[in-house]
Amino acid sequence: MQLDFIGIGTARSSTTWLYNCLRKHPDIFMPTKKELHFFDCDKQFSKGINYYNNYFVDRKNELIQGEFTPRYILYKESLLRIKNLYPGVKIIISLRDPVDRAWSQYNFFKYNKKKEPSANFKLALNAFYKEDYLEKSLYHKQLVNVFDLFPKKNIHIIIVDEIKVNPKKILKNLYSFLDVNENFVPKSIDKKINISNVNLKAPNKIWSYINRTLVHNQRYVGGVNYGNKIKITEFCLRVILRVFARLIFLINELIDFFPKKLKKEEILSLKDKKEIYEKYFKSDIEKTETFLGIDLKQWKIF
Secondary structure, eight states: OOOOOEEEOTTTTHHHHHHHHTTTSTTEEOOSSSOOOOOSSSHHHHHOOOHHGGGGTTTSSOSSEEEEEGGGGHHHHEEEHHHOTTTTTTEEEEEHHHHHHHHHHHHIIIIISOOOOOOOHHHHHHSTTTTHHHGOOOOOHHHHHHHHHHHHEEEEEEHHHHHHOHHHHHHHHHHHHSSOOOOOGGGGGGOOOOOOOOSOOOOOOOHHHHHIIISSSSETTTTTOOOOOOOOHHHHHHHHHHHHHHHHHHHHHHHSSOOOOOOOOOOOOOHHHHIIIIIIIIHHHHHHHHHOOOOOOOGHHH
16 A cells, blocks of 8 residues: 555644645545554554554545555654555654643643643643643654655755644645645635633543543653553453543533633743743754754743
């Protein structure tokens, strides 16, 4: 099977919007499931290439096909697997202001996933999910891994800030990179998708711990499992935990079903953003800027 392109990152960087805009293009086939997690999950990868190919069996007359799994960029082994199987594949990477990306991840974990107990973002950056918030926003090393394996002409970088300014131009350039009709404009171009919804109910510490332990107990960043090291060997225990996890998931949906008073969008203060930028991301942004040869002044806070 020919894989023409693959979106590999980064999380919370308009990747669901990109997936939808790509999937709507008449010349492009993508699986109905956005994130396949074939190359970054050892269990999935061990099922073999025919298992992966089954995601693309519904392709009809589309010119090209591909997929989008943002976690691939974090795991060097997944990049090597892609390279070995599809050396000529085109790579799509979306990058967001690292502070905004971390803030979005925090709110997504807190409100949508209900597994982040901290009401203080700065404290959360040094707590249980610190790897998700910080390491995923440190782009330089991730990009070096990609450019070491794939030719520059096959890598397309998208800056999220530019999507907000001119989404048509971003899509036109992306479609051109993929050699499909660049004048196509999807109806979903102005639609916000998979946002961190602050109008959902945030969990208390007990409920967030239950969610974290039973529903989201495996957490990989860069190939390392930072989740709860629960060893489950008995079949019955695995089944029981899966039932509990499903029950908790349904309770979460029930909690969010009831209407709540709408809140203003939570905005990170400029003071806090500057502090986080200088403490965690300033150096990496400068390295990323130099490495890519582009101006990222919109990410800098003076």
